[in-house]
Amino acid sequence: MKIGIIGKPNIGKSSFFKAATMTDIEIQNYPFTTIKPNIGVAYVRAECPAENFFKVKCNPQHGFCIDGQRFVPFELVDVAGLVPGAAEGKGLGNLFLDDLSNVDALIHIIDISGSTNMQGEIIEVGKNDPVEDVKFIEKELDDWYFNIFMRGKTKIERQLRLMATDTPVEKFIAEHFSGLNVREKQVIDAITKSNLKGKLITLWSDDEYKTFTKNLRLISKPMVFAANKIDIKGSESNFNRLVSTFPQYSFIPTCALAEIQLRFAEKQKIIKYVPGDNDFQILEPNKLTDQQKQGIEKIRTIMQKVNGTGVQQTLNFAVFNLLKYKIIFPGGVNKLEDSKGNVMPDAFLMPPNATTLDFAYKLHTDFGDNFIGAIDVKKKQKIGRETVLNNGDVIEILSSK
Numbered sequence: 001m002k003i004g005i006i007g008k009p010n011i012g013k014s015s016f017f018k019a020a021t022m023t024d025i026e027i028q029n030y031p032f033t034t035i036k037p038n039i040g041v042a043y044v045r046a047e048c049p050a051e052n053f054f055k056v057k058c059n060p061q062h063g064f065c066i067d068g069q070r071f072v073p074f075e076l077v078d079v080a081g082l083v084p085g086a087a088e089g090k091g092l093g094n095l096f097l098d099d100l101s102n103v104d105a106l107i108h109i110i111d112i113s114g115s116t117n118m119q120g121e122i123i124e125v126g127k128n129d130p131v132e133d134v135k136f137i138e139k140e141l142d143d144w145y146f147n148i149f150m151r152g153k154t155k156i157e158r159q160l161r162l163m164a165t166d167t168p169v170e171k172f173i174a175e176h177f178s179g180l181n182v183r184e185k186q187v188i189d190a191i192t193k194s195n196l197k198g199k200l201i202t203l204w205s206d207d208e209y210k211t212f213t214k215n216l217r218l219i220s221k222p223m224v225f226a227a228n229k230i231d232i233k234g235s236e237s238n239f240n241r242l243v244s245t246f247p248q249y250s251f252i253p254t255c256a257l258a259e260i261q262l263r264f265a266e267k268q269k270i271i272k273y274v275p276g277d278n279d280f281q282i283l284e285p286n287k288l289t290d291q292q293k294q295g296i297e298k299i300r301t302i303m304q305k306v307n308g309t310g311v312q313q314t315l316n317f318a319v320f321n322l323l324k325y326k327i328i329f330p331g332g333v334n335k336l337e338d339s340k341g342n343v344m345p346d347a348f349l350m351p352p353n354a355t356t357l358d359f360a361y362k363l364h365t366d367f368g369d370n371f372i373g374a375i376d377v378k379k380k381q382k383i384g385r386e387t388v389l390n391n392g393d394v395i396e397i398l399s400s401k
């Protein structure tokens with residue numbers, strides 16, 4: 001599972017990425033700092049059943065656990081900034097959208113303080129309207145999908161003519177969009193949402209092509225908005241205006257800069273901070289200068305206002321709300337450790353409809369092929385192969401081998 005970061009230049013995409021992945025990448029106060037994509041590991045935060053349910057300490061082999069909060073890894077991608085007209089080659093163009101073609105969801109970062117213009121140049125706070133930022137990125141993404149569709153339309157129509165009349169069009173459209181990770185089910189949903197069910201593709205109007213590709217984009221690349229630079233004065237009123245202008249979208253106030261500072265202070269053991277918390281504790285006040293203390297207290301004030309820095313909240317929203325993924329833990333009724341004695345070492349992100357059998361296959365092909373049953377370890381109950389798993393389940397797979 002992979003999530004991409006998108007937005008115009010110089011608004012904090014790489015800062016968000018750096019805070020989430022703790023990798024050392026370039027951040028500058030001018031546009032087009034990032035050209036080649038940054039790919040890294042971010043984490044989604046969830047209650048750890050080891051500490052919260054079984055009351056034992058865990059030893060994660062992937063990700064980590066702090067105070068009973070488990071951090072499960074997934075891939076995050078940060079790309080160059082988009083400018084209006086990118087589809088026609090403006091700025092760096094939109095070729096680098098290909099770097100986002102296989103992501104499952106998008107985090108669209110905007111400068112909520114309105115202090116960067118459409119090209120990403122710094123301007124007076126409040127001079128840019130973030131409403132326009134939302135609109136133009138949407139247009140670029142819509143153009144991206146529309147152009148890909150139009151390039152393949154003739155081929156799709158020809159394929160349909162050659163095949164039996166009952167061959168579903170979604171098969172060909174999904175194949176054409178396979179580079180963007182689009183699945184047949186998503187094409188069907190987009191056709192239904194566009195009121196085009198049953199209408200021959202050759203009879204769709206130009207407007208209907210546009211509606212369909214927009215819906216396909218929304219369904220196959222769901223998006224959450226991170227309203228970044230919320231620390232800058234005047235941002236809050238912009239935020240409220242944005243929320244009321246686009247009631248259909250989700251906006252999370254963020255301060256990527258603060259999250260970077262907190263995570264580095266935590267790494268140096270200056271503070272105790274669990275990513276996603278709305279507060280932190282200073283461990284070594286003597287090691288801080290007055291200026292540093294002032295800086296860190298300023299961060300605390302922002303966090304109290306908007307309930308944390310918003311970075312972890314955005315990552316969690318993308319994984320759990322947009323994609324509806326679930327975290328499933330392998331375990332046994334009599335044994336929570338692996339062969340090396342690590343307690344609940346693994347946690348897996350599974351798609352929304354994943355069943356017990358899917359989980360068995362995820363663990364090992366042999367478990368899937370020789371599946372004879374499974375146990376919900378928390379409830380100590382047998383469950384069937386078709387049971388859809390719940391977020392936070394601990395599952396034991398019983399296999400005949």
Ligand SMILES: Nc1nc2c(ncn2[C@@H]2O[C@H](COP(=O)(O)OP(=O)(O)OP(=O)(O)O)[C@@H](O)[C@H]2O)c(=O)[nH]1
Pocket residue numbers: 007008009010011012013014015016026027028029030031032033034035079080081120228229230231232254255256257258
């Ligand atoms: N005040 C404030 N500044 C921020 C915040 N996040 C990032 N910045 C600043 O915004 C500027 C741009 O940050 P980057 O992370 O490089 O932005 P980007 O979107 O990756 O930029 P490009 O790669 O050039 O498109 C830097 O000066 C950051 O320090 C924030 O939450 N608050």
Ligand SMILES: [Mg+2]
Pocket residue numbers: 013014015026033034079080
């Ligand atoms: Mg960047």
